[in-house]
Amino acid sequence: MSMRVTNSMATSQLISNLNNNLGKMIKQQNQLSTGMKLNKPSDDPTGITYALRYRSELSANSQYQSNTNSAVSLLDQYDTQLDESTQIMQRVKELVVEASNGTNTDSSLAAINEELQQLKQQMVDIANTRFNGKYIFNGEATSTKPYADGTDAKSVSADSGSIIYPIGEGISMNVNLNASEVFGDADAAGTTDNVFSIFDRLNTALSSGDTTAAAAELDNIENRTNKIINARSEVGARTNRAELMQERLDSISSNLTEMQSETEDADIDQLYTSYSSAQATYNAALKVGAQIISSTLVDFIS
Structure with a gap:
């Protein structure tokens, strides 16, 4: 028996995916602006330990x-x-x-x-x-x-x-x-x-x-x-x-x-490539979401 997918479920899933992608982009933006891949302990708990030791x-x-x-x-x-x-x-x-x-x-x-x-x-x-x-x-x-x-x-x-x-x-x-x-x-x-x-x-x-x-x-x-x-x-x-x-x-x-540099410093070239890819994915998700969900809802979400 197949599960019925409602508009509410599709909307929730879309919002969750968008938030995950947006969070990834925000983290990458922060790394690009600071030049550091470790800006808080949660970024890499093991890496922070080594960084503090160095x-x-x-x-x-x-x-x-x-x-x-x-x-x-x-x-x-x-x-x-x-x-x-x-x-x-x-x-x-x-x-x-x-x-x-x-x-x-x-x-x-x-x-x-x-x-x-x-x-x-x-x-x-x-x-x-x-x-x-x-x-x-x-x-x-x-x-x-x-x-x-x-x-x-x-x-x-x-x-x-x-x-x-x-x-x-x-x-x-x-x-x-x-x-x-x-x-x-x-x-x-x-x-x-x-x-x-x-x-x-x-x-x-x-x-x-x-x-x-x-x-x-x-x-x-x-x-x-x-x-x-x-x-x-x-x-x-x-x-x-x-x-x-x-x-x-x-x-x-x-x-x-x-x-210390290997542990803390961001690889700007690789990070910029990853950020561009994440941004393209996010824009694509918004476009697909707009086709699935009513424009009014999408306008409200964005």
Whole structure:
């Protein structure tokens, strides 16, 4: 026995089909206007889960990138200061050798001593270097000036704390130098290679014309120079590691961005084709419906 199809049933079915097609078109219009295929959780519950995960990982990776970039910038600053420190120590050695040759007049020794004192002040300036408003040779006490000017510089004990940057998941890196590695331990009994003590002993020796005492400092100058060079080598090794992490983090960011795009971004060309097809289907349904149902009813529905 066949079921009787009434005008009401045909109308209801037509309205249902039209609404389904219209809803599909509205969803596609929204995706076309936003460029995103995920605009609300119901669009793709599984896709939303992945999208949120990618966003979280990208945010964390972005912070690691920022930390690594900061580390490289700080290490570059250390390298610059250590390069200048090495040049100063090399000039100090040249001057002491010149002063020790036994042919200098009192005025020549005074001129050498004056240049040495200028070099000492330059070394104090290096020890008190600030980068981004922070003293880079004072451990964790970055807001405090580590070394005093003048003769008091040798007695200052800079903070020895470490500054640690997270540069990856479970990866941290010490980015600062202990001041004693560069300038020597604070002056005390038995201390010979504090760079400021060397300058002060040279000043005392040359002021009194004691070139033998000045020459006796050559080994201390050489030892301190080598330690500065070693510190610079350590900075170079850290810089290499940080730059490798930069490349790794950039690669991770690129991969995560690509996966996020595949999950969230709409394929505009395909979406436009689908929307055109849905629009044609909707218009065809309206036309067929108008032939089945009375025009008055169709006019009311539309």
